[in-house]
Amino acid sequence: MKHTLAVLVENRYGVLSRVAGLFARRGYNIDSLAVGITEDPTISRMTIVVRGDDLVLEQVTKQLNKLIDVIRVTDLGTEDTVERELVLIKVNADVKNRSEIMQIADIFRAKIIDVASKSMVIEITGDENKIKAIEQLLKPFGIKEMVRTGKIALRRGPKSI
Amino acid sequence: MTGRTEKMTGARAIIECLHREGVDTIFGYPGGQVLPIYDALYDSKIRHVLVRHEQSAAHAADGYARATGKVGVCLATSGPGATNLVTGIATAYMDSIPIVALTGQVPLSMIGNDAFQEANITGITMPITKHNYLIQDANDIPRIMKEAFHIASTGRPGPVLIDIPKDMTTEMIDFHYPETVKLRSYNPTYEGNIQQIKKAAEEIKRSSKPVIYAGGGVISANASGLLQAFAEKVQAPVTTTLTGMGTFPVGHPLFLGMLGMHGTKYANYAIQESDLIIAVGARFDDRVTGKIKSFATNAKIIHIDVDPAEISKNVHVDIPIVGNAKRVLEDLLKYVDKAPTDDWLEKIAHWKRSYPLYYVGGKENIKPQYIIEQIHDACKDAIIVTEVGQHQMWAAQYFRFSEPRTFISSGGLGTMGFGFPAAIGAKIAKPDRVVFDISGDGSFQMSSQELATVVQENIPVIIAIFNNGYLGMVRQWQELFFDKRYSYTCIRDSVDFVKLAEAYGALGLRVKQPSEVRPAIEQAIASGRPTLIDFWIECEENVSPMVPAGAAINEILDLERKA
Ligand SMILES: Cc1cc2nc3c(=O)[nH]c(=O)nc-3n(C[C@H](O)[C@H](O)[C@H](O)COP(=O)(O)OP(=O)(O)OC[C@H]3O[C@@H](n4cnc5c(N)ncnc54)[C@H](O)[C@@H]3O)c2cc1C
Ligand SMILES: Cc1ncc(C[n+]2csc(CCOP(=O)(O)OP(=O)(O)O)c2C)c(N)n1
Ligand SMILES: [Mg+2]
Numbered sequence A: 001m002k003h004t005l006a007v008l009v010e011n012r013y014g015v016l017s018r019v020a021g022l023f024a025r026r027g028y029n030i031d032s033l034a035v036g037i038t039e040d041p042t043i044s045r046m047t048i049v050v051r052g053d054d055l056v057l058e059q060v061t062k063q064l065n066k067l068i069d070v071i072r073v074t075d076l077g078t079e080d081t082v083e084r085e086l087v088l089i090k091v092n093a094d095v096k097n098r099s100e101i102m103q104i105a106d107i108f109r110a111k112i113i114d115v116a117s118k119s120m121v122i123e124i125t126g127d128e129n130k131i132k133a134i135e136q137l138l139k140p141f142g143i144k145e146m147v148r149t150g151k152i153a154l155r156r157g158p159k160s161i
Numbered sequence B: 001m002t003g004r005t006e007k008m009t010g011a012r013a014i015i016e017c018l019h020r021e022g023v024d025t026i027f028g029y030p031g032g033q034v035l036p037i038y039d040a041l042y043d044s045k046i047r048h049v050l051v052r053h054e055q056s057a058a059h060a061a062d063g064y065a066r067a068t069g070k071v072g073v074c075l076a077t078s079g080p081g082a083t084n085l086v087t088g089i090a091t092a093y094m095d096s097i098p099i100v101a102l103t104g105q106v107p108l109s110m111i112g113n114d115a116f117q118e119a120n121i122t123g124i125t126m127p128i129t130k131h132n133y134l135i136q137d138a139n140d141i142p143r144i145m146k147e148a149f150h151i152a153s154t155g156r157p158g159p160v161l162i163d164i165p166k167d168m169t170t171e172m173i174d175f176h177y178p179e180t181v182k183l184r185s186y187n188p189t190y191e192g193n194i195q196q197i198k199k200a201a202e203e204i205k206r207s208s209k210p211v212i213y214a215g216g217g218v219i220s221a222n223a224s225g226l227l228q229a230f231a232e233k234v235q236a237p238v239t240t241t242l243t244g245m246g247t248f249p250v251g252h253p254l255f256l257g258m259l260g261m262h263g264t265k266y267a268n269y270a271i272q273e274s275d276l277i278i279a280v281g282a283r284f285d286d287r288v289t290g291k292i293k294s295f296a297t298n299a300k301i302i303h304i305d306v307d308p309a310e311i312s313k314n315v316h317v318d319i320p321i322v323g324n325a326k327r328v329l330e331d332l333l334k335y336v337d338k339a340p341t342d343d344w345l346e347k348i349a350h351w352k353r354s355y356p357l358y359y360v361g362g363k364e365n366i367k368p369q370y371i372i373e374q375i376h377d378a379c380k381d382a383i384i385v386t387e388v389g390q391h392q393m394w395a396a397q398y399f400r401f402s403e404p405r406t407f408i409s410s411g412g413l414g415t416m417g418f419g420f421p422a423a424i425g426a427k428i429a430k431p432d433r434v435v436f437d438i439s440g441d442g443s444f445q446m447s448s449q450e451l452a453t454v455v456q457e458n459i460p461v462i463i464a465i466f467n468n469g470y471l472g473m474v475r476q477w478q479e480l481f482f483d484k485r486y487s488y489t490c491i492r493d494s495v496d497f498v499k500l501a502e503a504y505g506a507l508g509l510r511v512k513q514p515s516e517v518r519p520a521i522e523q524a525i526a527s528g529r530p531t532l533i534d535f536w537i538e539c540e541e542n543v544s545p546m547v548p549a550g551a552a553i554n555e556i557l558d559l560e561r562k563a
Helices: A015-025 A054-066 A098-107 A128-141 B010-020 B032-042 B054-068 B080-084 B086-094 B121-128 B138-153 B166-170 B194-206 B216-220 B224-234 B265-273 B325-335 B342-354 B368-378 B390-398 B419-429 B448-456 B472-481 B497-504 B514-527
Strands: A002-010 A029-037 A043-051 A070-075 A081-092 A111-115 A119-126 A143-148 A152-155 B006-009 B025-028 B047-050 B072-076 B099-105 B131-134 B160-165 B172-175 B210-214 B238-240 B255-258 B276-280 B300-305 B319-322 B383-386 B435-440 B462-467 B507-511 B531-536
Touching (some): A002 A015, A015 B121, A043 A054, A054 A070, A098 A119, B010 B166, B025 B419, B047 B448, B054 B080, B054 B448, B080 B086, B086 B099, B121 B160, B131 B138, B160 B166, B194 B319, B210 B224, B216 B224, B238 B265, B300 B325, B368 B462, B383 B419, B390 B462, B462 B497, B462 B514, B514 B531
Parallel strands (some): B099 B160, B131 B160, B210 B238, B238 B255, B383 B435
Antiparallel strands (some): A002 A043, A002 A070, A081 A152, A111 A119
């Protein structure tokens, strides 16, 4: 089972290493981790996608809370949230198939952000399924490189975590 | 002076902070990057004990903390000084002991350059500290020192390390010691949830076979008296973990002794047959539970612990109560009454009579259990510190502890070499108490250099070496599970321990006959000097009873031949 955790931490030297180290030494699997500063510059927010059953999730949450620099941990899995991930895909493209690829990008409301004689870079945001779908469609052309930010998520509505 | 600021160097500020925290003694070892701190120590009122290996500085700070409940402090230089602390910090971490470790570091601008004697000690100690700091602005020294002592000693206690680049100690700062700590991300829960407490009280009232399983957390909460009041009111039997020894008086009719791998048979039987386990400040360690699937299968479990992460970590808990053991027991006492335990206590009394701890023989050879009994007989209120091995288990089984903080032992990490330096810390904290390091011939050789420390500083601890010529605990496993193939566990004739003691200027005594045991103990106590007693004990004596690895705790074997 996958869980999405929103973790507010002190924006301080070494915090990422504390969190990453905790996952490593307790044997928890991270699927993705995205981190950046929040509206309050003293606080960073991590969005961590972690795999495990409810017992694992409970331990992960408690252990994270034990880190002195962790301010709050929220499991977004149970909430109504919007989730996005940004992905850049460099795909083989030449005159013959360029327009076909552009059509695919269009359907997914992705953007072409670089075009060269033998390649294109496509930018796409979306949830996991959408990204999986475009990846499948682009595979036959040859994906040269792909990079993803990891998932970020916010609760819907006026309430914050 | 609070409120006003004063100009001073970072080094002096560190010493001033120690003063403000009420620190009277620190344990350390100097080096290049801590020269300014040592210079500031030179004319301060704080006593500095010069150990002979930094690992001992951490263990001594730990022993000091266990004996008093105060935060222990150690100091080491950068690089090898800092890395030598690691085992000591890990030992304190595993047993939740409050210490603050100060380490020197290369100047800020040189960090990351593989400078001479640079080690990333905050990185290295991340998994074995409750928290750690690298000082990056000398003006932060007072705040960080204040936070470090606060974090180390509150909630679930533990070690905190502060890494101090040399230039931070020479810079001038405006010293102002904060009176309070503001940490939005750290707020331990002390008060137990009252609904949970009432629920627990209801279960307790109904239980006909309750067992109280108390651990090191009761000692750290200073809740031993309350625990006794609670047990007596409910009329429930009490067993303690290794680190909980001393929290309940051994002679008390409700006491079952230690449980687990080398616990008493009756403690393990009681747990397995119990209908309600009341765990207080204990963490269901595998040495206690044995085969986890078969652990107390008939019992509901109430778990009182200050650390929410301990709840249901190893064993499913029915009624968790997160809070400080003292506060929770205070509240719980208001709601509980005597439980219907008469038949249960009778059954337990029967088990106690049928399956007591015992040993046989001892006419020709010295039985280790006998030495422990004689030490108790000679000095009932001694502080017993141990190394790790068979001797440690005999100390836990046979000394009749009557107060908390009188049994000091590395439980979680099981660190050989812990006992002697920890005994130094305990003796400095409690100079009026007789302090024994119950030691093995193997363990002692991991910290024997501290003989120099105790002689130079005249710290009269008594080292009782249980000399069996073996790494006995490992040999025991080889005897039982590896067909007596004693692979690299024989250490006979390592050294003449008496001469070793004398070489350092300590008193050395050798005991080869049972009849000499008591006189040697008396002589050591009377001497008032650092003393080493080399007891030649029966070489292949085993710790009994024993739960084999992977077995349920009621599958506990007698390894001592029958009388
Ligand atoms: C060779 C060897 C053999 C051993 N054999 C045994 C054995 O047979 N039996 C045995 O019991 N142990 C044995 N041990 C020790 C064992 O490994 C563990 O260290 C021990 O069982 C842990 O004890 P504990 O559960 O009391 O936890 P501790 O490590 O003492 O932890 C204390 C618990 O209390 C909590 N706590 C702390 N402060 C408070 C507070 N203020 N309020 C509430 N809760 C608090 C903490 O969060 C923690 O959960 C052995 C060790 C060695 C080296
Ligand atoms: C630092 C360290 N290394 C190894 C061990 C594994 N170990 C546990 S008990 C033991 C033997 C201890 O021998 P000794 O001190 O002579 O005590 P005895 O068991 O003989 O009483 C060993 C090697 C340990 N606990 N600590
Ligand atoms: Mg030995």
